[in-house]
Amino acid sequence: MPTIYETIFATLLWATMTCLVVAVPGTALAYLLARRSFFGKGILSTITTLPLVLPPTAVGYLLLRLFANDGLLGANVLGIDLNILLTWKAVVIACSAMSFPLFVRTARVAFEEVNPRLEDMGRSLGFGACRAFASITLPLASRGLVAAALLAFTRALGEFGATVIIAGNIPGQTQTLASALFSAQQSGNESVANNLLLVALGVGFVTVYATEHLTRKSQKTKGGSR
Amino acid sequence: MSENSNLFDLSLRLPLDRFELNIEYTGSARMLGVFGVSGSGKTTLLEYIAGLRKGGRGCLSFSGESWENSKEGLFLWADKRRIGYVPQDHWLFPHRSVRGNLEMGKRRALEVGVDFEAIFERVVEVLELQSTFDSRVDRLSGGERQRVALGRALCSGPQLLLLDEPLASLDRTLRRRILRFLIRVRDTFDIPMVIVSHNPMELQVLCDEILVLEEGRIVERGSPEEIFRRKSMFDTAKEQGFENVFSGILVESLDRTITLELEHEGQPVRLRVPKVEGSVGDRVIASLASDDILIATEKPTGLSARNCIPARIEGVEETELRQFAIASIGEAIPQFVVELTQDAIDELSLKPGIDVYLVFKTNAVKV
Numbered sequence: 001m002p003t004i005y006e007t008i009f010a011t012l013l014w015a016t017m018t019c020l021v022v023a024v025p026g027t028a029l030a031y032l033l034a035r036r037s038f039f040g041k042g043i044l045s046t047i048t049t050l051p052l053v054l055p056p057t058a059v060g061y062l063l064l065r066l067f068a069n070d071g072l073l074g075a076n077v078l079g080i081d082l083n084i085l086l087t088w089k090a091v092v093i094a095c096s097a098m099s100f101p102l103f104v105r106t107a108r109v110a111f112e113e114v115n116p117r118l119e120d121m122g123r124s125l126g127f128g129a130c131r132a133f134a135s136i137t138l139p140l141a142s143r144g145l146v147a148a149a150l151l152a153f154t155r156a157l158g159e160f161g162a163t164v165i166i167a168g169n170i171p172g173q174t175q176t177l178a179s180a181l182f183s184a185q186q187s188g189n190e191s192v193a194n195n196l197l198l199v200a201l202g203v204g205f206v207t208v209y210a211t212e213h214l215t216r217k218s219q220k221t222k223g224g225s226r
Numbered sequence: 227m228s229e230n231s232n233l234f235d236l237s238l239r240l241p242l243d244r245f246e247l248n249i250e251y252t253g254s255a256r257m258l259g260v261f262g263v264s265g266s267g268k269t270t271l272l273e274y275i276a277g278l279r280k281g282g283r284g285c286l287s288f289s290g291e292s293w294e295n296s297k298e299g300l301f302l303w304a305d306k307r308r309i310g311y312v313p314q315d316h317w318l319f320p321h322r323s324v325r326g327n328l329e330m331g332k333r334r335a336l337e338v339g340v341d342f343e344a345i346f347e348r349v350v351e352v353l354e355l356q357s358t359f360d361s362r363v364d365r366l367s368g369g370e371r372q373r374v375a376l377g378r379a380l381c382s383g384p385q386l387l388l389l390d391e392p393l394a395s396l397d398r399t400l401r402r403r404i405l406r407f408l409i410r411v412r413d414t415f416d417i418p419m420v421i422v423s424h425n426p427m428e429l430q431v432l433c434d435e436i437l438v439l440e441e442g443r444i445v446e447r448g449s450p451e452e453i454f455r456r457k458s459m460f461d462t463a464k465e466q467g468f469e470n471v472f473s474g475i476l477v478e479s480l481d482r483t484i485t486l487e488l489e490h491e492g493q494p495v496r497l498r499v500p501k502v503e504g505s506v507g508d509r510v511i512a513s514l515a516s517d518d519i520l521i522a523t524e525k526p527t528g529l530s531a532r533n534c535i536p537a538r539i540e541g542v543e544e545t546e547l548r549q550f551a552i553a554s555i556g557e558a559i560p561q562f563v564v565e566l567t568q569d570a571i572d573e574l575s576l577k578p579g580i581d582v583y584l585v586f587k588t589n590a591v592k593v
Contacts, residue, residue, distance in 0.1 A: 117315070118317055118319060120317075121311070122330070123277070123303055123305045124278070124379070125305075125334060125379075126334025126382060
C-alpha cells in the first residue's frame with residue numbers, strides 16, 4: 001500500500017503534468033477565440049466548453065471509447081497500442097480533458113482584456129505579428145495565463161469522475177487524492193480521509209487565492225495606458 | 227528622393243458604416259494636415275495609411291514605394307511601412323517603463339540603419355523626457371504621455387510620422403505646451419508628417435497643406451492660409467470660436483509681458499502679449515480669437531488695450547451664423563479674421579481696401 005504522502009505527491013505531479021499538457025494548445029485556442037473571427041467559432045467554443053457542463057463520468061466514458069481497442073485512438077485503428085487505459089497516462093489525459101475548458105475560458109478573458117490597439121502600436125514600431133504577440137500580448141496576459149494554469153491545476157487535483165473511468169483507482173498506480181479519499185471513506189478509514197481532506201482544502205485554498213490575486217492585478221495593468 | 231516627386235499617391239474607396247471613404251490625393255506636402263469634424267473619416271484614413279486597416283479598394287504609395295494595390299493583391303502591414311504612429315489615446319505599453327517604451331522600436335531603427343543611440347538622445351532632449359525615464363507610464367500626466375508616445379514613434383526611425391489628434395485629449399495650457407514640442411519635432415527631425423485634427427489652430431501652425439474631409443471625401447485642399455480663411459471654414463469652429471494663429475520672434479521681455487515681432491519684410495509689426503517662458507530670439511506661437519479683436523477706422527487714443535495695429539480690410543464675409551472681416555497687417559503675416567456684427571460693418575462701412583486699426587488687449591493673445 002502506498003503511503004498518503006506518495007498519493008499526494010503523485011497527484012501533485014499529475015496535476016502539474018496536466019498544466020503542461022493544456023498550456024500550449026489552450027493558450028493558442030484562447031488567443032484564436034479572443035482575437036479572430038472565423039467560420040465555426042461559436043461551435044468550436046461550445047465544444048471546448050462541453051466538459052465543464054457534462055458529467056465527468058460522461059467525459060471519462062467518451063475517453064474510454066476513444067482509447068478502447070476499436071476506438072479512434074485504439075490499437076486496432078492506429079496499429080500500435082498506446083497503452084493508455086488504467087495507467088498514469090490515463091490520469092493525465094482525463095485531468096487534461098476536464099481542465100482544458102477552464103484553462104481556455106480564463107486565458108481567453110486574459111487575452112480579451114489586452115487591448116488590440118497595443119498590438120497595433122507594436123506593428124507600427126516594426127513588430128511582425130508573432131513578435132507583437134510575444135512582446136506585447138503575452139506579457140500583458142501573463143498573469144491571467146498563470147491564473148488559468150492554477151485553475152487547471154486545481155481542477156486536475158480534484159478530478160475524480162473521468163479519471164476512475166479510464167484510469168481506475170489502483171493504489172500505487174493510478175490512485176489520486178480524490179480517489180484515495182473516496183476509497184478511505186468507503187472503507188471507513190476516517191483518519192486517512194480526514195488527512196486527505198485537509199490536504200485538498202489547503203492546496204485548493206492557496207491556488208484559488210493566488211488565482212484571484214493574479215486576476216485582480218492583471219485587470220489593473222493590461223488595459224494600456226491612455 | 228527627389229524634391230519634386232510626389233510623397234503621396236493615394237486612391238482609396240473604403241466602405242464605412244455611414245458613408246464610403248473615397249479619397250483621391252496626389253501631393254508632395256511634407257506636413258500634411260487632415261481637417262474635418264468628428265466622424266468625417268479622418269482617423270480611418272490615417273489608420274489606412276498606417277497599414278492598420280484592410281479592406282479598401284485602391285492603391286497607396288509613399289515616396290515612390292507601393293504600400294497597397296488592391297488590383298495586384300498587394301498590402302503591406304504597418305510593420306513593413308516604416309511609419310511612426312501616434313494615436314489620440316497614446317497607447318503606451320503598460321508593462322514597460324518610459325525608457326522601455328522609447329526602446330520598443332530600437333530593432334527596427336537599427337535594421338533601417340538609424341543610429342539609435344544618437345536619435346534616442348536627441349528625442350529625449352527635444353521632448354524633455356529625462357526626468358520621466360524610469361517612471362511607470364500609468365503614473366505620467368497627459369502631456370508626458372503624449373510626449374512619450376511621440377518619442378516612441380520617433381525613436382523607431384520612421385520615414386513618415388502619423389499623428390492622430392495629437393492635442394485633442396489635453397487641456398488648453400497643455401495643448402500649447404505640446405504644440406511647441408511638435409514644432410520642435412518638425413524643425414529638428416525633418417520627417418514628413420500627416421496630422422489629423424479637428425482644430426484649425428494646430429494645423430495652421432504645423433502644416434503646409436490641408437485637406438478638408440467631409441463624410442469621407444476631400445472637399446477642399448490648399449495651404450492653411452487659404453483654407454482657414456475661406457468663408458466655409460468660419461462656421462466649423464463655431465463652438466470654440468475662430469482662432470487667428472501666428473508666430474513671431476520674442477524681441478523684448480518685460481516683467482509680465484513680452485514683445486513679439488511678426489515676420490514682415492517692411493515695417494516690423496510688434497505685439498504686446500502675455501509673458502511666456504523663453505529668451506530673446508525665440509520663436510513664439512500665439513493665437514487670438516476672432517471675437518477678441520476690435521476694428522477702428524481711425525487710430526484710437528486713450529485706450530487701455532496695448533495693441534493697436536494698422537491693417538487693411540481684404541474682404542467682408544457673411545456666413546449663416548456670423549459676419550467676419552478679413553484684415554491684412556503685412557505681406558508675410560497670415561490675414562486676421564475679425565468677427566463683427568452686421569451693425570458694426572454697416573456703421574463703419576467696412577469694405578475691401580479701406581485702412582483700419584485692429585485693437586486687442588495683451589491678455590487676449592494666448593501664447
